[in-house]
Amino acid sequence: MFVPRIAPVSAIVLRALPWREKDRLLILFTKERGKVFALAQGSQIPQNRLAPATQTGIIATFWLAKAREFDRITDYRIERFLTRMRRDVFALAASSFVAELLELAMPMEMPDEEMFKEVLWFATKLEGDIQPVKWLVAAQIRLLWRLGWMPRLLACCICGEVIESEEVAFAPSVGGSLCGNCWSKKSLSDAQFFPYSVLQAIYSLWHQPLLMETLHMRFYLWHRALELLRNHWRYHLEVDLKSWRVWVQLNSLHLPISPLKPSQL
């Protein structure tokens, strides 16, 4: 008799897609195997025993059985309930944002334990009273760094000179910030100007992510930081994020005067 090999994985659910009539296909980020797909059979039916574990952001141990197409979930144990994203739409948008980035950027079946640890750390941190916008900036720069896509921020990526101007040109195609001199010599179509304080904040959060609890900056500048990171991701991933639109729309609805114009969508 054929007995399928079943092995447990520690995982966070990045996304749950409806699959066929009654199933869900989960995109998991696991400690043991990196990104994997796993089928939760029957989990679109509310009373199905796998249903509670098939939601974005669930942290659980899943027992996976090897199957021809996708691994099949045979059992699970929820390790942590993240509750803030169920009551705070900004926290939900921020965590979905990072889930989308992980789904796009992480290769299949390539374990990265340090990345996994960091993702869990950030997931747990969002449960506190941290501002989702700061959390999102910190999580993104740490992710970029772990993926080897860390931009140069406080020094010119061409000549290495320390940047001192108040407004800084940032071009993902050359790796980040440019000094005035190099900027004037190059014509880079993807360059955009950002306040120095934005670059400094991103750098500080990369260096010490816990500063997201205390670092202060005008709200508008946090959104500039997200724009910079968005440009950088777009260059590396070659797609625009669905989460970015959601995030901008959400913030436009909730801000009395929106600093984000429709043209920035």
Ligand SMILES: [Zn+2]
């Ligand atoms: Zn330079």
